[in-house]
Amino acid sequence: MSSEKSNPIPLNPPVKSLFYRLSQFVGFLLGARFFVAILLTFALYVSTFFLFNQDENFSSFVFDFKVHGIIFCTVLTILAGGIINQFYDVEKDHVVKPFRSRIQSFLKQKYFLYIYLFLSIISLGIATFISYRVLLFFIFYQFVMWYYSHKLSRILIVNNLTFVALTLYPFFGMMVYYQTFSRKVLLMAIFLFLILLIIDIVKDTLTRKVDDVFGYITIPNFFSKKTTITIIISLIVITMLVSGKIVDKSGLTGFMAYYFAAGLFVFITCIFLLINSTRRNKFITLNILRFWVFIGIISMLLNGIYGKI
Missing domain, CATH: 1.10.357.140 (UbiA prenyltransferase)
Structure with missing residues (x-):
């Protein structure tokens, strides 16, 4: 046949x-x-x-x-x-x-x-x-x-x-x-800078070997795995402190106040994921942080609709 x-x-x-x-x-x-x-x-x-x-x-x-x-x-x-x-x-x-x-x-x-x-x-x-x-x-x-x-x-x-x-x-x-120069704007700028910096370093941990091959010197392929995770967690802790300062001192109300308060729990979750540092946990951490930045934009929009910040 x-x-x-x-x-x-x-x-x-x-x-x-x-x-x-x-x-x-x-x-x-x-x-x-x-x-x-x-x-x-x-x-x-x-x-x-x-x-x-x-x-x-x-x-x-x-x-x-x-x-x-x-x-x-x-x-x-x-x-x-x-x-x-x-x-x-x-x-x-x-x-x-x-x-x-x-x-x-x-x-x-x-x-x-x-x-x-x-x-x-x-x-x-x-x-x-x-x-x-x-x-x-x-x-x-x-x-x-x-x-x-x-x-x-x-x-x-x-x-x-x-x-x-x-x-x-x-x-x-x-x-x-x-x-627009104020303490509130400065603290929010520092917060955003830190969270974007964390996102970029976590992203580099996922491409560490490839970066090394093509000559990109990043924190994950220059320092040891333990040192890299320590740096990321330290930055998260600093971001939590800035977030707490924003809630305590800047006089935010409404959705933005809830956003920064809830962010403390989000960052704690990321720390627990990074302590057990698997590739999957890094990927989850990366997407949690990216999503949290987007939630911050939505919170600002809702806060603005129902009253200026």
Whole structure:
């Protein structure tokens, strides 16, 4: 009895072309960290109106085109930064993120560079129309993003600090724009800096061997496993102290007060997971902390809806 090999059904040329174009588009979205940019845009709008903007009413904020222009420039710069980071990390991503790399392979690297230049130029062009200070702000932002991807991401401790600083840089810009300097804002900035720093170090523990192979000197592949966990737990304890200080001294009420109070239990859970330091527990810790940052944005939004912070 003869057996025939079953061949996959070939795609029609139009269907094949559509699939290829769709794969290119999805590859671009992943390469540009599009979904991260959406989250940061949402966080920027929420924090700008409900935290930094203490005087304008909602209608004035809606028609403040300078603010929308700054946020739009920020989004374009973040997308461009994601692309240039992907360009420099392409070999590492083939090992760490094989599925994403496979999708990104549908779009040649030179096109990623063209899009990077296009987004950067558009961002600087819009910034020029807003003011020369905004232009200088984004020139510096784009330069440090490129230099981080090119050089700083491979330097011990500097890589973590620079990554977190770049994430918070747009929020700092909005704070300066509205001249919102207070003890409450300072403590919340320290809290966010610490939690993002912890997230970045925990993420590095999951890619320790790959980072070592490709020459990225990180805390997990420079120090011992025990020392790394001690550093992370120490940072969590400091974050808990800052969180307690915010609840005790800053006069927060409503959802934000509940957020920082409940955060103490979240951080204790993370410490217990890290004490029994398995890869699975690190992954769970990473996602708990990421989710808790998102909950903080939602808490600020709800707090703002039912009354300014």
